[in-house]
Amino acid sequence: MDTASVSLLREILASTEWLEQTRQLGMALRTTRSPGGLLVVGTPDDEPWHVTAHLSDEARLSGLAQLTPTLLRWAPPETAPAHLRVGMDRLREAGRGETLFVIAEQRAPDTLLERVDDARRTGVTILAVDGGDPELESLAHDAIAVRPDDALVSFDAAQHLVSSAAGDVRRPGLRERLARFAERVTGPRVSD
Numbered sequence: 001m002d003t004a005s006v007s008l009l010r011e012i013l014a015s016t017e018w019l020e021q022t023r024q025l026g027m028a029l030r031t032t033r034s035p036g037g038l039l040v041v042g043t044p045d046d047e048p049w050h051v052t053a054h055l056s057d058e059a060r061l062s063g064l065a066q067l068t069p070t071l072l073r074w075a076p077p078e079t080a081p082a083h084l085r086v087g088m089d090r091l092r093e094a095g096r097g098e099t100l101f102v103i104a105e106q107r108a109p110d111t112l113l114e115r116v117d118d119a120r121r122t123g124v125t126i127l128a129v130d131g132g133d134p135e136l137e138s139l140a141h142d143a144i145a146v147r148p149d150d151a152l153v154s155f156d157a158a159q160h161l162v163s164s165a166a167g168d169v170r171r172p173g174l175r176e177r178l179a180r181f182a183e184r185v186t187g188p189r190v191s192d
Contacts, residue, residue, distance in 0.1 A: 006164045009157060018153050018161070021144050026165025028127050028142050029055070033097035035065040039090065039124075040101045041072040043112055048103035051129075051159040058167025067166055069101070091115050096123035103129050105146075105155045108136045116140075129158055 013019045032038040038055065042048040052071045059067035076085045094100065100119050104112070108130070116139045120126050128143040130136050137143045146158045153161070 003164075006160055009161065013152065013161075016152060018158075022158060022161035023165045023168075025127060025129070025142055025144055025162045026168065028125070029067060029099060029101060029162070029166040030064060031125065032066045032099040035059075035068040036070050037094075037098040038067060038069045038101060039072050039094060039098060040069045040103065041088070041091075041112070041115075042103045043106060043109060044074040046103075046105065047071065047073060048159075050156070051101075051103055051163055054160065054163035055166065058163050062167040064167060088115060091119050091124075094119050094122060094124045099125045099127060101127045101129075102136060102140070103159065104133060104136060105131045107131070107133050112136075113139065129155070129162060131155065 010019060029038060040048050040052045040055065049071070052069045055067050055069040059065060059069070070086055070090065071084065072086055072088055072090055073084070074088060076087050078085070091100070100116065102108070102112070102116060108116070113135055116126055116136065120139055120141075126140045128136055128140040130143060130145055132145040132147045137145065144158055144162070146153055146155045
């Protein structure tokens with residue numbers, strides 16, 4: 001999904017809660033303190049390559065080095081390049097200031113939930129995009145559930161919106177800031 005497609009999707013979703021939810025999760029990703037401290041993990045059967053690549057692009061394009069992701073793999077091949085050889089043991093070293101971003105469209109297996117719980121206990125911030133997994137969401141500090149029957153947003157689209165929001169360094173213009181201020185004072189504007 002390119003920038004124009006994400007912008008179009010944002011316009012379509014402007015009147016829904018999706019845009020605000022993905023913006024909040026994107027902003028939470030930015031609280032990671034340092035490059036390499038944003039750890040991205042999926043289930044043993046589904047590594048989140050796609051969102052990892054998008055976060056890497058967003059880090060480069062926005063100049064926000066803390067968005068540079070580290071993909072955690074369940075069984076990395078020994079012959080893989082160093083950045084693709086990071087295994088789940090990396091979570092044992094994780095602590096405050098780091099973020100674990102869990103991408104799990106299907107229900108998270110117990111092995112993943114245990115590692116997420118261990119990371120949370122060491123002070124790691126847990127964020128997730130999931131398919132409606134109550135156990136994973138109970139461990140996460142912030143999560144977005146994308147249920148299979150959702151007519152507005154696909155699991156893939158939600159990941160695009162979150163990664164795009166994380167890298168969005170655009171400052172709202174005067175008109176946008178005034179509109180937000182007016183909405184706080186007078187309530188939401190009703191469209192024709």
